[in-house]
Amino acid sequence: MTARIAILASGTGTNARALLNASAAGILGDAEVVVVASDVAGSGALVHAEACGVEGLFVDPASSDGREAYGDALAAELQRRAVDLVCLSGFMRILSPGFIRAFQGRVLNIHPALLPAFPGAHAVRDALAWGVKVTGTTVHFADELVDHGPIVAQACVAVEPGDDEERLHERIKAVEHRLYPEVVRLVVEGRTTIEGRRVTLRERTGVR
Ligand code: GRF
Numbered sequence: 001m002t003a004r005i006a007i008l009a010s011g012t013g014t015n016a017r018a019l020l021n022a023s024a025a026g027i028l029g030d031a032e033v034v035v036v037a038s039d040v041a042g043s044g045a046l047v048h049a050e051a052c053g054v055e056g057l058f059v060d061p062a063s064s065d066g067r068e069a070y071g072d073a074l075a076a077e078l079q080r081r082a083v084d085l086v087c088l089s090g091f092m093r094i095l096s097p098g099f100i101r102a103f104q105g106r107v108l109n110i111h112p113a114l115l116p117a118f119p120g121a122h123a124v125r126d127a128l129a130w131g132v133k134v135t136g137t138t139v140h141f142a143d144e145l146v147d148h149g150p151i152v153a154q155a156c157v158a159v160e161p162g163d164d165e166e167r168l169h170e171r172i173k174a175v176e177h178r179l180y181p182e183v184v185r186l187v188v189e190g191r192t193t194i195e196g197r198r199v200t201l202r203e204r205t206g207v208r
Contacts, residue, residue, distance in 0.1 A: 001030075002030050002031060002032055003029075003030060003031035003032075003084045003085055003188045004031075004032065004034045004081065004082055004083050004084050004085070005019070005023070005028070005031055005032065005033045005034065005083065005084070005085050005086075005087060005184070005188075006033075006034065006035045006036070006037060006078045006081070006083040006085070006086050006087070007019055007020075007033055007035070007036045007037070007045065007049075007086075007087045007088075007089050008036075008037050008038070008039075008074070008086060008087070008088050008089065008091040009036065009037075009038055009043065009044075009045035009088075009089040009090050009091055010038060010039055010040050010043060010045070010090055010091050010092040010093070011040070011043060011044060011045070011090045011092065012043075012044040012045075012090070013036075013043060013044035013045025013046075013047070013048050013089065013090065014044075014173055014177065015089035015090060015110055015173070015176055015177065015180055016036055016044075016045040016048055016049070016089045016090075017044075017045075017048040018176070018177035018178075018180060018181060019033055019087060019089065019180060019181055019184065020033055020036070020048055020049065020052040020054060021052075022181035022184070023052075023054075024052060027181055027185065028181060028184050028185050028188060029185045029188045029189050030188060030189075031084075031085070031184065031185075031188040033052075033054055034054065034055065034081055034083065035049075035054065035055045035056075035057055035077075035078070035081050035083070036048070036049035036054060036055070036056050036057070037056075037057040037058075037059055037074065037077065037078070038056070038057070038058055038059070039058075039059060039060075039061050039070075039091070039092070039093055040058075041058045041060070042058075045089065045090075046058065055081075057077060059073060059074050059077060061093070067093075067094065067096045068096045068097075068098055070093070070096065071095055071096025071097075071098045071099035072096070072098055072099070074095075074099055075098065075099045075102040075103070078103070079102065083103075084106060085106050085107075085108070085184070085187060085188065086103050086106060086107040086108070087108050087110075087180070087184060088107065088108065088109040088110070088142060089110060089180070090110075091109075092121065094146055095107070095142065097144045100142060100143060100144050105141060105194060107141065107142040108139060108140070108141060108142065108152070108180075108183065108184065108187065109139070109140055109141075109142045109147070109149070110137060110138070110139050110176055110179075110180050111123060111137065111138045111139075111140070111147050112124050112135075112137050112169060112172045112173070112176070113126075113127055113135055113136065113137070113138065114134075114135060114136045114137075114138060114154055114156070115138040115140065115147055115148075115151060115154075116147075116148075117132070117135075118130070118135070119146055119147035119148070120146065120147065123135075123147075124165050124168055124169045124172065125165045127159070127168075128159065128163065128164075128165060128168060132159060133158065133159055134156050134157070134158055134159065135156070135157055135159060135168070135172070136154055136155050136156040136157045136172065136175065137154065137155055137157070137172050137175055137176045137179060138151055138153075138154045139151075139152050139153045139154075139179060139180060139183040140152060141194060141199070150194050150196075150197050150198060150199045151197075151199060152183050152186070152187070152192060152199045152201075153179060153182070153183050153186075155175045155179050157171050157172050157175055186201060191203075
């Protein structure tokens with residue numbers, strides 16, 4: 001059965017675009033992106049959705065009274081569309097515990113640092129300020145804490161002399177655009193097992 005994927009994104013949406021393209025190209029396995037939801041009207045992610053012929057949905061935070069209510073509203077929209085897997089792609093809001101419970105073990109996030117180093121909204125800036133020589137990106141299952149859940153995959157990016165936040169983030173994003181679709185495919189194929197903090201990857205056993 002085809003897995004139905006929702007992307008949640010607030011910003012420019014280059015990761016959303018990478019997932020949309022992968023979906024259109026059949027690279028996500030037996031899965032398709034059915035909706036891109038955003039808390040920002042006219043966000044880049046919504047523009048990419050429209051360009052790909054996928055539903056773009058603005059869920060207005062101002063229409064909900066607080067984080068719990070917003071999480072409930074978002075979850076209801078996704079459940080209405082029978083979404084199986086949620087991919088956070090630069091969604092700049094902390095999701096409510098209720099939302100995470102509604103999609104337990106079915107929410108992925110991508111973060112532009114090698115977690116647990118540099119969680120939070122300024123990961124690239126923080127890594128540069130710390131003077132690290134290597135940083136990267138992490139795809140993990142989301143739990144109720146920020147940038148905290150079990151890690152599925154990570155990839156490294158070297159910090160180069162003269163890097164500023166924008167330049168380094170661009171190189172990290174180039175890696176993210178390859179890694180995120182690969183991880184989504186692994187999850188869709190049922191090849192990930194979560195035990196506590198650890199995610200193990202199984203060999204592919206089916207014919208696909
Ligand atoms: C990405 O670097 C992602 O890791 C982080 O937010 C950024 C979103 O970028 N969570 P974009 O909107 O996908 O271009």
